[in-house]
Amino acid sequence: MSTTVPAIEARGLTKEFGGRRAVDAVDLVVPAGGVFALLGTNGAGKTTTVRMLATLLRPDSGDARIFGHDVVAEATAVRSLIGVTGQYASVDxxxxxxxxxxxxxxxxGSSRRRARIRADELLDEFGLGAVATRRVGHFSGGMRRRLDLAASLITRPRLLFLDEPTTGLDPRTRAQMWQTVRDMVTSGSTVLLTTQYLDEADELADHIAVMDRGCVVADGTADELKAGVGDMSVRLELADADELAAAAEVCAPFTSSGEPTIARRDGVLVLPMADIDPLADILGALRARGLALTSVNVVRPTLDEVFFALTDGGDPTRTASATAEIDSTGVRA
Known part of the structure; x- marks a missing residue:
């Protein structure tokens, strides 16, 4: 059994505002190393949770430790171990x-010389060396976010809290920030990331906790969460759309539900599958009946489906539309 102290260990963490529980008895264990994502809509409790863990807000009940140090009783020790980047840039x-x-x-406490050396190191690391002497008021939003992140790394923290760090950034700057997060983990830091962006959690996180209405409603790896939503599906595109019904009859015994879905508009047969082991048998049975295919695609559940299945924050109709999008287009294999 591993004796490594977790980067974060929280039990029953609770915070109320005006009689409403913003965070409701949250339990979290974040191992040292890697990226842990808190995923949820606005108002799910992500930022309040981070503020308590980062000693910026006192819990009403429950307790939390950062590398074994209590966030209330040992706040000074905790602050020496962490860096925090909030949703809005804190630079002047x-x-x-x-x-x-x-x-x-x-x-x-750094000397002026040491502070300048470290500042220039970080400006170069974040691609801001060429604008080191430019007033921040003239920076783009992406440049400000990078500078804010650089400021949180002045002390090379063991644990970095990134609260929705890419909100409002263009795709290129988001990709740059993602690479920065990966580099920080490679250099030995642990990152707790809060985000509304499903692709961001899927791309970066080793482990994901989904929050809704102040509670953690699920946690696991991205693959574990996706597997919990339901079966994968196999999309078969037939050379002759008139043979869809015949193909559905052949495939029905091999599917997890026995109910293949015919998408006539696209000439596609969608088969719900618990796993892809029967795929070879399906293709053989279709070939034996003389039913030709033009394409075969395996479509796995996405974090979009996980998110809408687990949270009340979105429009319930979006769950159906997300599934319909996958069934009709075959994207996100």
């Missing part, structure tokens, strides 16, 4: 990029 728009980072360095 009237100062240059270098001046902003130097201030953070000076605040943690």
């Amino acid at each position: 728009e009237d100062l240059t990029a270098r001046e902003n980072l130097m201030i953070f360095g000076r605040l943690i």
Whole structure:
């Protein structure tokens, strides 16, 4: 059994505002190393949870430890281990990029020389070296987010909280931020990421907890969460759409439900499958009946389906539309 102290261990973490429970008895265990994602809609309780874990908000009940240190009783020790990047950039728009980072360095006790050296290291690392002397007020949103993240790394924290770090960023800057997160993990940091973006959690996280209305409603790896939603499906496109009914009859005994779905508009047969082991037998049976195929695609459940199945935050009709999108287009294999 591993004796490694978890990066985060929370039990019964609870916070109320005006009689409403924003976070309701949350339990979390985040191993050291890797990326742990809190996934949920606005108002699910993600940011409040992070603020309690980062010693910025006192829990009403429950307890939490960061690398074994209590977030209330040992707040100073916890703050020496963590970095926090919130949803909005905390840098000063009237100062240059270098001046902003130097201030953070000076605040943690670095000499002026050391603060400047570390500032320039981070500016280069985040692709901001060429604008080190430019006032932040003239930066784009993506540049500000990168500078804010750089500021949180002044002390090379063992644990970094990233609260929706890519909100409002263009796709290219989001991709850059994703690579930065990967690099931080490679260098030894643990990252707790909150996000509304399903693709972000799927791309980055080793483990995901889904929050809804202040509670953790599910947790596991992305594959585990997807498997919990339901079966995968196999999409068979026939060379002759008039043979769809005959193909459905052949395939029915091999499916998990016995009810293949015919998408006549696309000339596609959709087979719900518990696994793909029978696929070879299906193809053989179709060939034996002289039914020719033009394509075969395996479509697995997505985090979109996990999200809508587990949360009340979205429009219930979106669950059906997400499934319909997969059935009609075959995207996200």
